[in-house]
Amino acid sequence: MPSFATEVKNELARSAGKKKCCQNAELAALLRMGASMLIGARMNLGLNFTTENAAVARRALQLLKATGQVQPEVTVSRAKRLKKNNRYLLRIAPSPPVRPLMEELGMLGADEGTVGRDRALLRKQCCRRAYLRGAFLGGGTVNRPDAEANLEFIAGSYAFAHTIVHVLKNMDFPVGFTDRKNSYQIYIKDGEEIMDLLAMLGAPKAAEELAVARNLREVRNQVNRLVNCETANLQRTVNASVEQLAAIKKLSEAGVLEGLGPKLMAAAQARQAHPDFSLAELGEVLGISRGAVSGRLKKLLAQAAVLAAEEK
Ligand SMILES: [Zn+2]
Known part of the structure; x- marks a missing residue:
């Protein structure tokens, strides 16, 4: 059975918007999460993007093709052991058109001034949403509905993590931030806020699942309180x-x-x-x-x- 986070990503990858402006914002965040740069002959740039989620791989492929500038190849390495996921590798061989695309997506010199670089991508509300969707697809996780409420983005660069925090705070989400050895966690622990965020990013079904689980928990607590009360009466x-x-x-x-x-x-x-x-x-x-x-x-x-x- 896929994890809840995988279900959320599948839903997000299917529902993603078709506006050109948003596609670039989503792609920029997605690549920032899972891509590494390749350098080929004559300093040409290429790109590797890996993910264990098939829907995310399809979405990345779709977005890269939509730029009209590059032709990615996809390879799948099958899991040899049980309970291990397949890995999907999208590879763009080093070639002249990659550099301008990476520049457009703010991928060059990504460690400094990412916020500044991404400002063009983040001008519109629709694009900010798409940016967060890309970040979640690439490096997000969320707890199962029956577990403690927690949603996280895990970013590899401080500047990118800072941009995500900035965008979330601008939308009034209560975010926390921790820094753990080259990995930056941005988290939300409020159940209602997580539902709002997932619905906004394009996963209303997952948000609904969280809401149902939350209601069940409330009913169960009420029943427990009643039972405790009756037990107390009986004891008296x-x-x-x-x-x-x-x-x-x-x-x-x-x-x-x-x-x-x-x-x-x-x-x-x-x-x-x-x-x-x-x-x-x-x-x-x-x-x-x-x-x-x-x-x-x-x-x-x-x-x-x-x-x-x-x-x-
Ligand atoms: Zn947009």
């Missing part, structure tokens, strides 16, 4: 019953129970016969109200207390 009934039974035993052993009259006698017998009954249930047995049962049991407790005081 049991505690009271234990106390009443002790009082009845004491009165009976002292030989004073019969002397307290038929009503208290009947209440005492009903309690002895049904130690686990609530007051209302005892009331049904005796054909009297819950309040009346409570009154009679209190009298029994009081009589036993008098007896205990006399003994001292």
Whole structure:
């Protein structure tokens, strides 16, 4: 079964927009996440892009072809072991048209001033969304709906990570940022915000799955609270019953129970016969109200207390 993050990427890769401006923004972020530059003869540039996700590979291929400037080749290395994913390699052989494309996509000198370079790509709201989609396709992950809420972008360059943070903050997403040895994590831990982000990037079905899981969790918590509450009530009934039974035993052993009259006698017998009954249930047995049962049991407790005081 594919992971939830893979499902999200499949949905994003299928739903991606067709506007030319957005395609470049998406491609720039996607390549920034998974591509490495090749240098060939006469300083010509080429490109390698690898991913384990077939939908992401197809999307990268589609976007590269849409530029009309390069012809990528695709190779698949099949997983030899179980539970290992295939790897897809998109390769653009070093050739003269690659350099201008890389320049257009802000891939050259990508470690400094990426934000500045990407400003042209990020001018419009639609393109900013596409940029984040590309970044997620290339280096995003998100927890399963039944797990703790967490969505992350993992970037290899500080400047690129900073750009992602900048774009997300501009859209008012509450982002966190950590730096771990050449790897930069940008994360969101709020469930609602993650749903909003996925829906905005073009994965409304995944967002819906998160919402359903969240509702289920809420219902389950409510049920647990109710059960706990009933357990507490039951415990109270049991505690009271234990106390009443002790009082009845004491009165009976002292030989004073019969002397307290038929009503208290009947209440005492009903309690002895049904130690686990609530007051209302005892009331049904005796054909009297819950309040009346409570009154009679209190009298029994009081009589036993008098007896205990006399003994001292
Ligand atoms: Zn656009």
